[in-house]
Amino acid sequence: MRSLKVAFLMDPITGINIKKDSTFAMLLEAQARGHECFYLEMADLSVRDGRTLGRLRPVQVQRVEEAHFTLGEAELRPLSDMDVVLMRKDPPFDMDYIFATYLLEHAGTWVVNNPVSLRNANEKLYALHFPELMPVTRVSRDIGQLRAFLEEEGEIVVKPLYGRGGEGVFYLHAGDRNVGSILETVTGGGAHYIMAQRYIPAVREGDKRILMVNGEPMPGGMLRVPAANDFRGNLVAGATGVAAELSERDLEICRRVGPSLREAGLIFVGLDVIGGFLTEINVTSPTGVQEIDRFFGLNVCAKLFDVIEAGIQ
Template sequence: MNLLFVADPLESFKTYKDTTYTMMREAARRGHAIAACEPHDLRWQTGRPVAARVRPIHLTGQQDDWFTEEPAREAALKDFDAVLMRKDPPFDAEYLYATHLLQQAERDGARVFNSPQALRDHPEKLAIMEWPQFIGPTLVTRDAQAIRAFHAEHRDVILKPLDGMGGMGIFRVKDDALNLGSIIETLNQNGATSVMVQKFLPEIAAGDKRVLIIGGEPVPYCLARIPQGGEVRGNLAAGGKGVAQPLTDADRATATAIGKVLAPRGLLLIGLDIIGTRVTEINVTSPTCFREILDQTGCDVPGIFVDALERAVGG
C-alpha cells in the first residue's frame, strides 16, 4: 500500500513512545510506502482533487535520525491507498477545516482513517454522552451556577475543558470547594466556554486505563496510567506512570459494546479512557499507547492495527 500520514511535524516525534511512528514502522516492515504531511499542507481548488505537499520518507531504524526523505512533491490524496489522520488535538477551528478537506478528498475517492465525518461527530469529551450506562455523573455546561450545584451534590469533582489533551487544564475540587469560583472563571471564561464536570472517581489511584479498540475489537491489554506524587492526573504527559495490564472482563465488555457501534461509523481506531469501570473519554483523533503496551507485554498492537487497515482498504 501507499500510505499518507497527516500528522504533527515529523521532527517533533519521540520515537521511543510515539504511536504514529509505531504504525509507520510496522507498515514499512511489510513493504508499504510512507509519506507524511501536516494539516496546513492540505489544499483544494475548484476543478481539482484535494492535494497536499507530501514528504515521502524511509525509516532508518534509528531513534534520533529516524527517517530520510525524498524531495517533497504535490500529490492528490485519492492517489494514496489510505490516508491516516493522526494530528493531535486540540480540536480547534483549523482541525475542523482539515476534516472538511479530508471529507472532500473522500468524495474524490480517497480512503481516510479515521473517517473525517466520524471525527467531527465524536468529539472526545462529548462522545461519552451516547453511553450513559458506562459513565459516572457528568455535567456539560457554560452555567457557573449549574457547576456549583453539581459540586454541592457530589462534593468532590473534576473540571476540564472540552478541547484539552494530555491532562491539560484539569482541576479537582474537593468538599471544601476551595478555589471553585476561580477555577470556573478560568475554564468557562464568564460563560463563553463550555466545561465538563465529572464526579471524582477514587479508582484513579489504580490508574486511568487506556483501552484500545481496533476494527471494532478490543486489544487484549490496556495501559493503566497511574498518577504520581500529589497529582490527580494519570496522563503520561502529566507525569503518570504507564503500566500495561490485561483487560478486565468488565472493560472488555464495555469496549466490545462501544466498538461494535462506533467502528461501522468509520472509527477504525478508538481509545477509551476508563477509571474503575467508568468511561471518562472516547478518544478518536490520535489514540496512543501502542508502544508502551508492545514493550511491556509483547502484544503486537501495531501489527493488529495494520492488519485492520489492510482489511479495511482491501474490503
C-alpha cells in the first residue's frame, strides 16, 4: 500500500488525554503504517471558488505525556490534496458543526464519516430507524405529553437531542416534585424537542459501548458502570469502564444496524446498548478505542485503516 495523505479534523491536540483519546490512537496507527498525517481544527476550514481548503499542519505523535505531538508549518491547501479526511471533531452538535459538514461536502476527497450522514444521523434520533431495538421512547417538546409519558411509565430518562457525555440527562420518577422544573429546563419551556425513554434498571450494571467499523462490530465492548451516586453511564460523568463481551442480543442489534451504517458511509460508529436495548448511535467522534483495545488485546484502528486503505486502492 502506498503512503497516504491523511488529514485529522479534530479538537485542539494540546488538550487531549493520550491514554483515552480515540483520535490519538488513530494518529498513532496511521503514522505506524507510514502515512503522512496532517492536523487541522474547525477554524482552519474555508471555501474558495467551490473548493474547501484547510490550513493543514504536518503532525507527528508519540505516546509521551506533555510531549505527545509535533506540528509543522501550516499551509493553506485544498482538502482534495488529501487521500482521506477523518472528521473527528467532538460534539456538541451545534450550528458550527453543521456548517462544517456542508463545507466538507466540497472537500473533493473521501471524508470519514460521510458529512451528509453526520448531519442526518443525529446521535439520539437516528436510532428511531430501528424502533424494535429501542426502549419505549417519546420525542416531544410538549410538557404535558412528557408528563403523561412519565405517569404511564413511572420512571423515565429525558435528554436533549444535541448533548454529549451525559450533559442535560435526567432521571425522573412519578411523584417527584421537581418534574415540572426539570421538564421546563430541558425543553427550554417547551421550545426544544427532547427524547424521553423508559428507564432501564439494567443501567446500574452499565451502558455498553460497541464499536462498529464499516458496519461490523469489534469483538468486545466496554461496559460503562455508573458511579454509586449517579445513574449515567458516561465516563466523563464518573462512570467506570470495564470489559464487556458481546451477547447474542448485542450481535443481533449489530446485524440489524450494520448494513444501514455502511450504506450511509458511516465507517466508524459507536452503539450504546443498555439491558439489550439500543439507546444511541454515535457517529460524530465515537470514543472507547483505547479502553477496548486494552481489555481485549485488539487494535481497533488497524481495522479502521484496513477499511480506509482498501477503499482508496
